[in-house]
Amino acid sequence: MQSLWNDTEAATFGTDLLGQRVYTSRLLGRNPALVLHGGGNTSVKILEKDFFGEPVDLCYVKGSGWDLATIEREGFSPVRMSALMKMAELPTMSDADMVLQQRAAMTNPNAPAASIEAILHAILPFKFVDHSHANAISALTCSMDGGKRVVECFGKRVLVLPYVMPGFVLAKQVHEVLKKRDLRAENIEGIVLLKHGLFTFADDARTSYEKHIELVTMAEAWLQNRNKGVSPLSYDESRAGRPCYEDLLNLAKLRRAVSAKRGFAQIARLLDEPDQVAYATSIGTAGTLGPLTPDHSIRTKRSPAVIGDDIAASVQKFADDYVAYFKRNSGQAAHYTMLDPAPRFALWAGKGIVSFGDSLKDANIVADIATHTAATISQVGDAWSPLPEKDIFEIEYWELEQAKLCKGPSRKVHQGKVALVTGCAAGIGFAIAESLAEQGAQVVGLDIDKDIPEIMKKIGAIGIVVNLTEDQPVTDAISFAVREFGGIDIVVSNAGIFPKNDHLDVMAQTDWDRTIMINLTSHQKLMSKVIPFVKQGIDASIIFVGSRNFKAPGPGASAYSCSKAALTQLCRVAALELAPDKIRVNIVHPDAVFDTKLWTPDALQKSAARYGMTVEEYKTKNLMKVEIKSKDIGNMVSAMASPLFAKVTGAQIPVDGGNDRVI
């Protein structure tokens, strides 16, 4: 591992102590093999003048909710050293009291809550303190003979402490040791907390950071040396390559089973790089014993699910085991409420690692942790011996940790759902994709427009260039959605064209054929390919975009009217066929939506003139005299895909302001 220190870059953070603290904290955060997603913490001790001009010794500690990789000055909480030192002297202290007293001792009450390791940072007699959960330290210490390995690796350069609960208990443990030992006099460069992580310290930012890198590098080298000649986990090459159709269907089944246990739709990501497949296939029991560092259990639970041939039974077994683990460890304490019994990641033999999350971001965080866990445990193999489950349980059900997870915003209506929308580069299709994304869905948008990837990026969605009349590209796009997100729950079959107005006697055959192909047959083809996955969807829903024109046709629009009429019939048949699977199929009939590319100001002007109306009158020529916008359709489709329409199928919903030819 290399030091990332750079003089020029360091100077941009300021030469004061806090500026340097921000810089080297970010350097730690930049390396995922040191800290992942909010893990680790750092501090600096600064003598300042308070508001009244009195000198005050402060310990600036990483505030909770901040990530080392992106931390700013205001991410550090200024806590009075005197209060922290007094707390260290107390024989016991509850977590709630510790959090309260830390906040009371802050000179800026608006700063974030100080890390739960603030007392420990304060008692270490150096200006700068760096703490990480480095993979190499976990690999070194999470084994039967972890303590012995640390001594072999570092000799007397570090202090080795057995695992105790982080927070006050850990601070107290170190405080007692420091009463007897002088870290400076003994030239101790770091503290290794078995099965937890590493602390380094110094009076300047660079030395404390570079000591950290040096010690982690020593651990890496020791492990590498020891693993010489150990054959890597076996990898069956016949399993290589993209997952097959059967695998994708099974992935969707797995996601559905896990979502049911979690109580909400989950995004699922299949990680199937060769080493990930090898790990999932061959690691065996070692892969289920516990996390790299107790912190991870908050996001990943203690262990992953192991998926066998019977997917539902495998998820059920995980849930049963989790309930048993909860009962074993919660004892009689009434204040524990069991968390959901769903796995956060799974080892799927022959297929890879699958991570789950409420959103793509959450699933990616779990994927990162799972990937680092796999790489680290692979190095240790059968000797892997993480913390016993009672210690993990204490962290998983620690009120302070639980609070971290509860801070997020409330769930959106389509959170965790995957939506496939066709024809969404502009107009109604785009508005639908946008509404679904705003409500939390992970949208995959298909369109023939080559700009669709960029257009979808604007709303946090994935765009794929697809000609919906071709078979293979549609199949590939569906496979992509399932592979990347675990399944498909919402399908909005929207793509369509409006050919030029010609009466039957002069209409070109090609116009008719093309309209039927795009407005009707491509929808039927999409259904044939997507329905097997939608059957594994969560609260699944299919919505077609029809047209008011179906019930109120006009001259010169035979191809369009017929295609929309047939599409409506396709929707009704699909509703009949899919009702037993609890999949609802509905159609929305928009009318006179003018805020689309089709309607230039000029075209609007001409059409209005044909009716002898102003543009304003023309735009609102419906019973309610209201203008219908793309977003109105987007919001309606989003509602139709939501639980509001849970018991509605085969329905035709007009969004047209009311029409006297139809009512």
Ligand SMILES: [Zn+2]
């Ligand atoms: Zn820690």
